[in-house]
Amino acid sequence: MSAKELFQETLEIGLTGGIGSGKSTVSAGLVERGAVLIDADAIVRELQQPGKPVFEKMVERWGEKILSEEGELNRQAVADIVFKDSEELLALNEIVHPLVREEIARLRDTYAGGGVPIILDIPLLIESGYEDLDGIIVVDLIPKEAIRRLVAYRGFAEDDAKNRISNQVEREERIKKADFVVDNNGDLNSLNEEIDRAWNWIESLSA
Ligand code: ATP
Numbered sequence: 001m002s003a004k005e006l007f008q009e010t011l012e013i014g015l016t017g018g019i020g021s022g023k024s025t026v027s028a029g030l031v032e033r034g035a036v037l038i039d040a041d042a043i044v045r046e047l048q049q050p051g052k053p054v055f056e057k058m059v060e061r062w063g064e065k066i067l068s069e070e071g072e073l074n075r076q077a078v079a080d081i082v083f084k085d086s087e088e089l090l091a092l093n094e095i096v097h098p099l100v101r102e103e104i105a106r107l108r109d110t111y112a113g114g115g116v117p118i119i120l121d122i123p124l125l126i127e128s129g130y131e132d133l134d135g136i137i138v139v140d141l142i143p144k145e146a147i148r149r150l151v152a153y154r155g156f157a158e159d160d161a162k163n164r165i166s167n168q169v170e171r172e173e174r175i176k177k178a179d180f181v182v183d184n185n186g187d188l189n190s191l192n193e194e195i196d197r198a199w200n201w202i203e204s205l206s207a
Contacts, residue, residue: 010113010116010117011134011205012118017182018170021139022182024039025188027119030199036116039121136179138177
């Protein structure tokens with residue numbers, strides 16, 4: 001049976017979790033099982049391409065010093081500006097968030113009625129007030145292991161990983177908001193089983 005026949009209505013499921021918790025791995029696994037994905041980070045990267053709206057507004061604000069020699073966004077230059085000045089970070093968020101929200105809304109409209117579950121992978125899903133979804137999946141991982149994976153597999157410096165990782169309180173708050181928790185404290189095989197469980201849960205919502 002195709003995913004389309006299985007799902008009568010188009011479910012919209014938010015997926016969130018701390019940095020390095022395994023969101024991309026889980027969303028890819030759900031896509032393999034038949035979902036479509038709206039990936040907020042990918043949308044940001046797309047809108048930051050030269051000529052695209054977020055790029056244009058950022059250059060308007062900070063000028064060419066945030067560009068590489070090739071005329072693309074120099075992410076490190078942007079990070080150097082916004083991570084030491086909260087007003088600059090606010091300005092960046094005010095540029096990025098509305099345009100990303102707009103694109104997410106456009107994609108939700110595009111996929112609505114397709115009968116295939118939509119996964120919305122949004123790092124700050126809970127904080128951003130997406131309350132009209134059919135359910136929220138939180139990918140959970142103890143902070144110590146998230147730091148280890150960011151350093152081991154993603155090339156982060158240990159201090160940088162520690163600074164960016166959610167603290168225990170944020171972790172618990174997130175879990176409270178979850179309709180379904182994916183435990184990613186095990187190895188990749190157990191994560192695969194967790195993804196099966198998550199997919200079964202999604203299927204059960206439309207039964
Ligand atoms: P970000 O917050 O940066 O977007 P993320 O939450 O999407 O990260 P992933 O990129 O899926 O997290 O995972 C972080 C890293 O940990 C990746 O290199 C991934 O392959 C690895 N990883 C994820 N789950 C496991 C696991 N259970 N065991 C070992 N490595 C894992």
